[in-house]
Amino acid sequence: MGRRTKQSWKRNRAEWLTFLAFVSPNLVLFALFTYWPIVYSAYLSFMDWNLLTARGAFVELANYRVVFTDPQIRTVIGNTLIYACAVVCVAQALAFALALLLNRNVRGQVFFRTLAFAPHVTTTAAAALVWVLLLDPDLGPSSVLYNALGIHGPHFLASSKLALWAIVSIGVWKEVGFASIFFLAGLQTLPRDCYEAAELETDSGWKVFRHLTLPLMSPVVFFLSVSGFIAAIKAFDVVSVMTQGGPVYPASSTYVYHLYRLAFQEFRAGDASAFAVVFFVITVAITGLQFRLARKWVHYGD
Amino acid sequence: MKKILHYHADHSRVIACAILCVTCVQCSSPRSEDPSGPVAITYWRTLSGAAGNAQDKLVAQFNDSQQAVRVTAEFQGSYTDLGKKLITASAAHTGPDVTQLGTYEILQFVRSGVLVDLKPFLDGPDGIDTSDWPGTMREAGEVDGGVYWLPFNVAAPVLYINTDAFKTASIAAAPKTWTEFFADTRALTTKDSSGRVQRAGTALWTDVWPYLSAIWSEGGELTSKDYSRITLNDPVAVRVLSEFQGLVRDGAAIVPDTASGGHRAAFKNGRAAMILDSPASFTDIFAQSAGFTPAVAAYPTGAAGTILAPGGGGLAMLAVTPENKRAAAWSFIRFLLAPQQLAFFAKESGYAAFTEASRKAAGDTLKEARFAVVHEALPHLKGDFSINMSPAVRESFSEAIQKILVDLADVNTALDAANAKAQQRIQNEIAKNKK
Amino acid sequence: MATDRQITRIAPAGSCIPSALLVYAGLVFSAVMLALPFFWMALTSLKSSAAVAAYPPSWWPSEFTWSNYRDAWNAAPFGRYYINSVVTGAAATSLQIIFALLMAYAFAVIRFPGKGAILLAVISTMMIPDEMKLVPNYILLSRLHWVDTYWALIIPPAAHAFPVFVLYQYFRTVPPDLLDAAHVDGAGHLRILIQIIAPMARPVLAATALVAFLGRWNDFLWPLIVTNRTVMRTLPIGLNYLKENEGRWNILMAAAIYVIIPMIGLYVAAQRQFVEGITRGALKG
Structure with missing residues (x-):
């Protein structure tokens, strides 16, 4: 008995050591370059510091009070949610529709799949540059149209009402094709016997879609929406290249751009850190919620 | 069984060493300088x-x-x-x-x-x-x-002019004063029979810089150097920016997208007869202007003389x-x-x-x-960058310019709001700077 | 194909030809929307300086100014930028994949108390915006004297949660019998991983490597902050430098094409494997 416990402990110890050895390269790097910055930000969130002086002053919860009373915070959160919803919901609905169209053995599939990938892999800095030109009512392609109609086109980037939508449209443009390729791959692996059985039961295409296709596709939807959401909620590059949150700040600013701007433009690193800590807590909560809800609606085949 | 255990143990040791090597990469000593060298x-x-x-x-x-x-x-x-x-x-x-x-x-x-x-x-x-x-x-x-x-x-800052447009409009020389500038902008504007603007007198951009010189030259002041007196709604500023807004309202001035460098493009392609800009664009503008002869003239002068923002x-x-x-x-x-x-x-x-x-x-x-x-x-040149140096003042004022020229908001209201915002935020800035 | 026939039903009922027309109309519209930015980018990159500023802009230039590509290449040391992007991207990607392979295997196969909590801590790193890590990481790197070196571009991004997550999901689908058999044969974990699991996971590895490389290739803010000398810069930073010359949209667009072409080429070439790999990894519960 005793010998057995000893042996199993030895065995366990070996397993544990192997486990630690396997996970440690990543864990050490995470500790240095991810967890440490979080701890550091948490520390800074109680300080008044502008990044420049030797050290800051301890200000207790004052920075968190700023987070919740910042007059711009509502717009910024609203913009971030609009952007994330557009990129997750609108883009994916469009992508799904597109995949359904593509799945009908149409001509030019190869061409289309190539085209669908391109926006997603395009460097945001480059994409945002060409969109600046595209949306310009004088220098962009639509100029020809406006000119023919004799009207003056909308200045998307110079308008406080439209600038956010310019940013949203790039986000959707980058996501639609990419998501549609995954939906298409999913659609092409759907088991055909299920469909044959369903055909006997109902005549309604919608019902088949709602009760068969959609549940079968739910893992794809879940993966794309979670990964899309995580990326969208952190939107920064597009804003930084295209509008810097303007034309009248914070008309088109997102949460992450806002905290970046606080630190680097307004010299309020303490406030920015408090914003960052709140952001981290909220995103972890939302993602956790997504995973929990997923148990209810995501059906994995096996 | 024992064999497996050995395997595990050996490998974990090897891997542990490898990790040490990867993570504790040489912390190279700071570049030491030869004291006798340069x-x-x-x-x-x-x-x-x-x-x-x-x-x-x-x-x-x-x-x-x-x-x-x-x-x-x-x-x-x-x-x-x-x-x-x-x-x-x-x-x-x-x-x-x-x-x-x-x-x-x-x-x-x-x-x-x-x-x-x-x-x-x-x-x-x-x-x-x-x-x-x-x-x-x-x-x-x-x-x-x-x-x-x-x-x-x-x-x-300088004034770029389309000399051909000036000839067509029978204007002999570039405007010397801001009053002349506003009048010439209207005179240079051409419309077709249906009233559509074919060429605007000027193309404006939504930066603080071009307007600062105009306000100073007309005798206005936006802030004292120590920010104890902030007057973004100075009556002169209201008057000058109202003039600019009037040009936009009448179609004599267009405001292209600043993001794409639109005002320069508008001058280069002949859609605007003048622009207020920096001499840093000389090469670009002279090389790319198509179908007309561009020239450079002095920035207009005002009631208080010529005061230019560097x-x-x-x-x-x-x-x-x-x-x-x-x-x-x-x-x-x-x-x-x-x-x-x-x-x-x-x-x-x-x-x-x-x-x-x-x-x-x-x-x-x-x-x-x-x-x-x-x-x-x-x-x-007036060596005063106090507008630029305070985020509170700079951002409040540039927001106002945007609202006045693009959204065509009421000039008084926009500048009053900007002034209030700047004064409120500057307190915070000064308090933090003192620490 | 049965599947095809079934899914056709989802489209509103109607005769065959209008529905086919609708499908093609939808596809053509989507294609135009997806392609327009690329078309305009390519078109602008071939316009002469005067044509770029023309109003209204032409949809087809009267002459193609190919020299823009030469001018863009000479405007900044793009050759060097390519080398930097490829070297640091490949190095960081390799490390990411190797480390993720080890970690994902450990999570999926090896017993360890509190494994779930560690996994959660790893996954949650995906929720942290890079902008938040900027200053602390810069300070750390400057202490290590890594600022303005390849280390700065390779080591901090070498650990990433995404490949860990995808590989972990995939490894959970490996039949336990297979591992047991290997164990009985006397193979240790590392050998099982290298000889059995990794070869099986090749499509998933390739897909995650593509994602990792794309992330490195397109990264902007971090390389901007941690590199000082021109010889250390990567492609997106080089593109940003050309932005300074306002109004030279033709040169800028030619440079943008230099930056995006390799990635588009890579993904187009590997797209089937990519989709299959991600699907196998991430979509299995």
Whole structure:
């Protein structure tokens, strides 16, 4: 008995050591370059510091009070949610529709799949540059149209009402094709016997879609929406290249751009850190919620 | 079983060693300098194209001119990128020795102890004679009695005109005053039979810079240097910006997208007969203007004379520079601001040879009409960047400009709101700066 | 194909030809929307300086100015930028994949108390915006004297949660019998991983490597902050430098094409494997 416990402990110890050895390269790097910055930000969130002086002053919860009373915070959160919803919901609905169209053995599939990938892999800095030109009512392609109609086109980037939508449209443009390729791959692996059985039961295409296709596709939807959401909620590059949150700040600013701007433009690193800590807590909560809800609606085949 | 155990144990050890090697990569010792060799100075710069190459040439000239100091120039992108890099470097208590610097960061940097006071050097035995510097340019970088920033690449705003449009409208010369400018803008505007604007008198952009000179020249003031008196809603500012807004309302001025550099494009393709801009665009505008002859004229003058807001950037020394290297760093700054070098830089880049001595050094090369315009403007430069230096004032005012010119908001309301916002936010800024 | 026929039903009922027309109309519209930015980018990159500023802009230039590509290449040391992007991207990607392989295997196969909590801590790193890590990481790197070196571009991004997550999901689908058999044969974990699991996971590895490389290739803010000398810069930073020359949209667009072409080429070439790999990894519960 005793010998057995000893042996199993030895065995366990070996397993544990192997486990630690396997996970440690990543864990050490995470500790240095991810967890440490979080701890550091948490520390800074109680300080008044502008990044420049030797050290800051301890200000207790004052920075968190700023987070919740910042007059711009509502717009910024609203913009971030609009952007994330557009990129997750609108883009994916469009992508799904597109995949359904593509799945009908149409001509030019190869061409289309190539085209669908391109926006997603395009460097945001480059994409945002060409969109600046595209949306310009004088220098962009639509100029020809406006000119023919004799009207003056909308200045998307110079308008406080439209600038956010310019940013949203790039986000959707980058996501639609990419998501549609995954939906298409999913659609092409759907088991055909299920469909044959369903055909006997109902005549309604919608019902088949709602009760068969959609549940079968739910893992794809879940993966794309979670990964899309995580990326969208952190939107920064597009804003930084295209509008810097303007034309009248914070008309088109997102949460992450806002905290970046606080630190680097307004010299309020303490406030920015408090914003960052709140952001981290909220995103972890939302993602956790997504995973929990997923148990209810995501059906994995096996 | 035992065999497996051995396997595990061995591998975990091997892997542990590997990880140690990967993570504890050599913490190389800081670059040690040979005390007997030349002093190494790092210079961070901005500006690409001709103005960037000219700086690299100046650095090479400096290194060739003596043996004691070796300067390495490192390009850091736009003023904004450079500013961000300096902030991050300061957070880590590092950075270059000498840097080019825009005007936005000066005040915060000085108050946080990031920059070195250059006054002792400036007035010392190896100083610079600033008696021939135009207007109040020496005061531009003055904070709390110290001098932390010296102008280097200086631009005076100019007026670009489409000479063909002027001929068609039978206007003999470029507008001399703001009143003439507003009248000419209307006169230069052509509409077709249906009332659509074919060519606008001017294309405006939503930056503070072009309007600041107009407000100053008409006798307005937006803020005192210490921000104790902020008057973004100064009646003169209201009047001047109302005039500009009137042009937009009447279709005499268009406001293209600033993001795509639209106002320049509008001038180049003939859709706007004049633009208010920097001489830094000389090359572009003269090379790309299609179907007409462009020319450069002096910026209009106002009721209070000609008062111009300088554009461009300057030089600063960082406090991270060790005491024993500061003299060397200063010798480099001094070299860049010497008459010969300023003249060289002006010739290569299109920026102004802004001191009297450098203008003389440049000789005939700067006599060409468009350069002459810039150099005649220099004595009127007002070395006051207080609008730029406070985020509160700068952002409030530029928001107002955007609202007035693009959203066509009521000028009084927009400027009152901007003034209130600036005054409220400046308290916070001043409180933080005092700490 | 049965599947095809079934899914056709989802479209509103109607005769065959209009529905086919609708499908093609939808596809053509989507294609135009997806392609327009690329078309405009390519078109602008071939316009002469005067044509770029023309109003209204032409949809087809009267002459193609191929020299823009030469000018863009000469405007900044793009050759060097390519080398930097490829070297640091490949190095960081390799490390990411190797480390993720080890970690994912450990999570999926090896017993360890509190494994779930560690996994959660790893996954949650995906929720942290890079902008938040900027200053602390810069300070750390500057202490290590890594600023303005390849280390700065390779080591901090070498650990990423995404490949861990995808590989972990995939490894959970490996039949336990297979591992047991290997164990009985006397193979240790590392050998099982290298000889059995990794070869099986090749499509998933390739897909995650593509994602990792794309992330490195397109990264902007971090390389901007941690590199000082031109010789250390990567492609997106180089592109940003050209932005300074306002109004030269033709040169800028030519440079943008230099930056995006390799990635588009890579993904087009590997797209089937990519989709299959991600699907196998991430979509299995």
